[in-house]
Amino acid sequence: MRRSGVRVPGVTGPRHRADGGRTDWRRFALAATGALVLAGAMIATTTAAAVPVSFAVAGSPFAVTAHKLEAKGVTQFASFRQETSGRRHAVAAVGLEEVALYGLCQSAVARTPLGTATLRIRSGDHRPVKASSMALDLSSIRGDMRFRAVEMGRDAATLRGGARGASGTYGQRADALTIRHMKIDAWALTAGLFTLGDATMDVRAGEQPCA
Numbered sequence: 001m002r003r004s005g006v007r008v009p010g011v012t013g014p015r016h017r018a019d020g021g022r023t024d025w026r027r028f029a030l031a032a033t034g035a036l037v038l039a040g041a042m043i044a045t046t047t048a049a050a051v052p053v054s055f056a057v058a059g060s061p062f063a064v065t066a067h068k069l070e071a072k073g074v075t076q077f078a079s080f081r082q083e084t085s086g087r088r089h090a091v092a093a094v095g096l097e098e099v100a101l102y103g104l105c106q107s108a109v110a111r112t113p114l115g116t117a118t119l120r121i122r123s124g125d126h127r128p129v130k131a132s133s134m135a136l137d138l139s140s141i142r143g144d145m146r147f148r149a150v151e152m153g154r155d156a157a158t159l160r161g162g163a164r165g166a167s168g169t170y171g172q173r174a175d176a177l178t179i180r181h182m183k184i185d186a187w188a189l190t191a192g193l194f195t196l197g198d199a200t201m202d203v204r205a206g207e208q209p210c211a
Contacts, residue, residue: 056084061139061185062108065210066101066129069179073097073161074147077171081137081187091137091187095162096177101129104196105210118208124198133192135163136184143182149175183210 079093104123109116123129152172156165159173 055188057081057089057137057187058108059083059085059087060109061187062106063209064107064182064184064186064189065103065105066182067103067180068101069143069177069182070100071096071098071177072175074174074177075156075159075162075164075171076173077156077159077163077165077169079137079165079169089139089187091139092141093163093165094136094138095159095164096134096136097132097161099129099131099134101131104129107209109207109209115205116207118204118206119201120204120208120210121196121199121201123196127197129194129196131191131194134194135188135190136186137188139185139187141179141182141184143179146178147174147176 073096075095077093079091080088081091082088101123103125105120106122107118107120109118150172151174154171154173155167156169156171157167159165159171161173165171
């Protein structure tokens with residue numbers, strides 16, 4: 001199967017302070033870890049009825065790669081997400097009832113006054129990452145995709161499973177979806193439950209996203 005892709009239209013290394021001191025990456029890592037814990041608490045308390053959750057998105061997307069994604073109850077429709085500045089981004093809003101991700105890597109590049117750093121989260125190779133009631137706002141997705149029982153051209157307000165969109169909006173759904181060699185750029189992710197086995201997190205200087 002050929003690699004396919006879908007796109008929705010629309011640094012530098014660590015710097016030194018002026019006083020000659022080195023960048024305190026441990027302090028930055030601690031702050032990043034706190035942000036991750038808060039994000040995890042938000043994800044864990046999201047319910048299916050609230051998906052997709054609407055919140056102001058960051059000014060740049062984050063990357064997620066996986067060797068394979070397997071999902072059930074898949075829906076998709078076009079939408080917009082907005083930053084606190086008011087800037088809007090066109091997104092493919094994707095709802096997934098049940099998901100298993102193998103070989104997950106998630107990365108987000110942060111540009112701070114102290115320099116550029118990349119926060120990366122990886123799961124273990126032996127156990128898949130599992131999630132339920134997941135919603136993704138995507139700017140692009142690439143990989144080898146296989147749909148089962150797909151319906152295209154449905155009104156987004158009538159979609160079953162995953163999530164529903166506004167009445168009159170183009171939507172599509174599938175009973176199941178498999179993506180191999182997946183790579184996505186996303187503005188937001190929410191889930192009712194998100195479980196990572198043997199997970200690791202690290203913060204690295206410079207721009208080093210998941211490949």
